[in-house]
Amino acid sequence: MIKFDNVRYNHPDGTNALDNISLDIPEESITAIVGNNGAGKTTLVKHINGLLKPSTGTVSIKNEDTRNSSVAELSRNVGMVFQNANHQLFADTVKNEILFGLNNFGFNEEFIRERYEFVIELFKLRKYEDISPLKLSGGEKKRVCLASVLAWNPEILILDEPTVGQDELQKTVLLKFINQLHSNKKTVIVISHDIEFLWRLQPNIVTMSDGKIIEIGNSESIFKNQELMEQVGIIPPQIIKIFEGLKIKDEIPLSFEESCKVIKNLRN
Numbered sequence: 049m050i051k052f053d054n055v056r057y058n059h060p061d062g063t064n065a066l067d068n069i070s071l072d073i074p075e076e077s078i079t080a081i082v083g084n085n086g087a088g089k090t091t092l093v094k095h096i097n098g099l100l101k102p103s104t105g106t107v108s109i110k111n112e113d114t115r116n117s118s119v120a121e122l123s124r125n126v127g128m129v130f131q132n133a134n135h136q137l138f139a140d141t142v143k144n145e146i147l148f149g150l151n152n153f154g155f156n157e158e159f160i161r162e163r164y165e166f167v168i169e170l171f172k173l174r175k176y177e178d179i180s181p182l183k184l185s186g187g188e189k190k191r192v193c194l195a196s197v198l199a200w201n202p203e204i205l206i207l208d209e210p211t212v213g214q215d216e217l218q219k220t221v222l223l224k225f226i227n228q229l230h231s232n233k234k235t236v237i238v239i240s241h242d243i244e245f246l247w248r249l250q251p252n253i254v255t256m257s258d259g260k261i262i263e264i265g266n267s268e269s270i271f272k273n274q275e276l277m278e279q280v281g282i283i284p285p286q287i288i289k290i291f292e293g294l295k296i297k298d299e300i301p302l303s304f305e306e307s308c309k310v311i312k313n314l315r316n
């Protein structure tokens with residue numbers, strides 16, 4: 049559905065940020081992109097909504113070359129929540145921030161009302177409706193960004209570091225919501241350094257370093273590959289380290305409770 053074909057991207061100052069990227073992201077999948085700072089993750093996803101166009105190679109969405117569409121056209125189907133909330137927020141109130149996309153894409157009034165109510169409740173933003181989003185805390189700003197993009201229900205959703213500054217409760221809301229989007233046949237792409245969050249999400253993982261894709265695989269195979277983890281500058285989830293430290297060969301359960309049971313059984 050999303051296809052990168054031999055993509056290179058050089059920033060205007062000549063920095064090479066993507067080096068011969070070929071990647072297929074299937075429809076209705078959850079994909080995480082991980083890698084060290086400066087690996088090229090944000091640069092990569094900016095190609096999906098057309099904010100950046102490849103220097104060489106092609107990026108296509110549903111077989112349509114992004115060079116042939118404007119960012120406005122692509123945004124209807126590709127919603128992106130930016131890494132830095134301050135780069136996204138611009139309206140005078142939280143309400144207008146959320147309504148902007150909805151009004152801009154020309155949805156009917158009933159749909160706009162329904163979606164507005166849905167996201168304002170989901171992200172617990174009711175009491176901030178009439179105040180400037182710039183006055184909110186970092187975590188709250190991020191929630192407004194999430195709400196304003198999720199409001200128009202795009203088919204592809206890109207979340208760049210969505211858990212930064214979020215407390216545990218909000219992370220759980222986000223996790224449930226991503227899973228819900230997945231069941232509703234959306235394609236979700238998450239960039240994250242939050243490995244514990246990714247372990248709970250169990251996405252397909254694309255690892256990047258120095259503008260290149262290093263390896264692609266499921267969460268367990270990627271996180272168990274120590275050499276790869278070092279190469280891309282991440283630490284595996286705690287539970288993998290515990291199972292390895294205790295030399296437990298069993299499959300690692302996803303829930304903390306189930307993992308405890310495995311460890312307890314071993315002691316008995």
Ligand SMILES: Nc1ncnc2c1ncn2[C@@H]1O[C@H](COP(=O)(O)OP(=O)(O)OP(=O)(O)O)[C@@H](O)[C@H]1O
Binds near residue numbers: 064065083087092
């Ligand atoms: N506007 C720009 N002009 C020049 N170079 C840039 C620009 N934006 C990013 N870069 C460079 O491109 C490379 C990739 O940056 P990118 O933001 O994609 O990394 P990232 O993997 O998202 O990192 P992080 O984990 O820190 O968010 C880095 O070397 C960065 O310094």
Ligand SMILES: [Mg+2]
Binds near residue numbers: 089090091131208
């Ligand atoms: Mg980034």
